[in-house]
Amino acid sequence: MNSAEDFVVLIRDEIGLPVTRADLELGFDQVPGWDSLHMLRLVTVLERETGRTISFPDVLQAQSLGSLYRLAVPA
Amino acid sequence: MAASDIGVAAVATALPGPPIDNATLGRTLRAGGTFESWVDTFIGTSTRHLAMDLETGEVRFSLADLAETAGRKALSAAGVAPGEVDLVVMGTSMPDSLLPTTVNVVADRLGIDGVATYQLQSGCTGAMQALDVAHQMLLTGRHRTALVLGGDVCAKHVDLGVEFETLSPGELVNTVLFGDGAGALVLTADPAAGSVLLRRVLVRFVGRGRAPGQIVEWFGMGDRHEQRPALHEDFKAIEEHVPTLAAQALTELIEAQGWQPADLDYLLPPQLSVRMTDRIVKHLALPRAEEVSCVGETGNTANALPFFQLERMLSRMSSGQRAVAVAVESSKWIKSGFVLEAA
CATH class of the missing domain: 3.40.47.10 (Thiolase/Chalcone synthase)
Structure with a gap:
């Protein structure tokens, strides 16, 4: 996973949510169909894809899909 | 008799x-x-x-x-x-x-x-x-x-x-x-002196026109190969409706008894999960009833839950104390509960 585009594809394919690049900076409550179960699955998939552990307190602070992406793939 | x-x-x-x-x-x-x-x-x-x-x-x-x-x-x-x-x-x-x-x-x-x-x-x-x-x-x-x-x-x-x-x-x-x-x-039907009495039980189906919140399938030799999921859960609907239905059951039970919310000493709330139960208890907003819950230790044991809650409460009830239990069935929506009073 090398880019935000890859991240969107990952969410669509693995989590099954029909998000687009434009949804990445929406608040989670604005993301169609989003709930905390998707968060668990997404973090699990991100850890597998990146080989990195993501701090759960940081996950809880994340406000958007984009901020989860930046946790998983620091700039 | x-x-x-x-x-x-x-x-x-x-x-x-x-x-x-x-x-x-x-x-x-x-x-x-x-x-x-x-x-x-x-x-x-x-x-x-x-x-x-x-x-x-x-x-x-x-x-x-x-x-x-x-x-x-x-x-x-x-x-x-x-x-x-x-x-x-x-x-x-x-x-x-x-x-x-x-x-x-x-x-x-x-x-x-x-x-x-x-x-x-x-x-x-x-x-x-x-x-x-x-x-x-x-x-x-x-x-x-x-x-x-x-x-x-x-x-x-x-x-x-x-x-x-x-x-x-x-x-x-x-x-x-x-x-x-x-x-x-x-x-x-022959309670000993000082017993805890079951005063009233409420069971009310409210699922007319409501989609199931949970489906549990069963399979036999003829349809076991269909690869249908055995379980389906609409947890969004459950999160939305259970607190409301629980409040309705509580109100109906205590009004039928002629009791006030402040008369209740114990509340045995629905036990979906610790977080959901916390939300429901807050929603029910009873002024002084002590919550009796088990889900944190037992998980959601469904049809067994009220027994675990009763087991935690019965020996603590003293004469004149009142308790209410509430449960909601979310597969096709039933609101229910019962009230107890220590003689």
Whole structure:
């Protein structure tokens, strides 16, 4: 996973949510169909894809899909 | 002779195996390091007990095993011999087999014979439905001593080979919410002085025009190859409707009694998960009732839950104290509950 585009594809394919690049900076409550179960699955998939552990307190602070992406793939 | 007061003579429960904590469950599901923190944060349940040994996949307890254990303990605590029981009513969503009914297997093992027995196919209000049937039948005077049973064992739905990352949200939440267990309660039309009395039971179907919040399929030789999911859960609908229906049940029960919210000493709220129960208790906003919950330790044991809550409360009730229990069935929507008063 090398880019935000890859991240969107990952969410669509693995989590099954029909998000687009434009949804990445929406608040989670604005993301169609989003709930905390998707968060668990997404973090699990991100850890597998990146080989990195993501701090759960940081996950809880994340406000958007984009901020989860930046946790998983620091700039 | 019709009875006037129906008393709770004893309550008992049974759990299979040791408590399974979230770390153990996460390891079993190969779920990654976030799982445990996520369950702690969003579900809040610390442990559950499962009929299946997660190391080996062996199912070590049936529902009949657990209900028999709970029933034997309840009869013993009540000082009631099996031959004195003249009514058995059981609520479960997952009987060991469709036939024979689990209630009759349990009655046989306990040495109960020649009496009326009923098994109610029920979701999370099964304990209330079983209590309602037993309560009404005791009030008629036709029966004097009822054994009321409730429980669920979901081993049939535990697939240790499943890939965690392929679970749908509904399947995923089921793996963390539920636990196995059974409960038993002896109801008597001849309560001893100072007994806790069952004053009223509410069971009200409100599912007309409402989509199911939960579907549990069953399969036979003809349709077992269809690859349909066995479980479906609309947890969004459950989150939305359960607090409202719980509040309606509570209001209906205490108004029918002519009680005020401030009259209640104990609240036995719905036990979906620790976090959901917290939200419901806040929503019910009783001024001084003490919450009696078990879901953090037992997980959601469905038809067994009120028995675990009663077990935690009964011995603490003192003369004149009042309690209300509420449960909501979200498969096709039933609001229910009961009220108790210590004589």
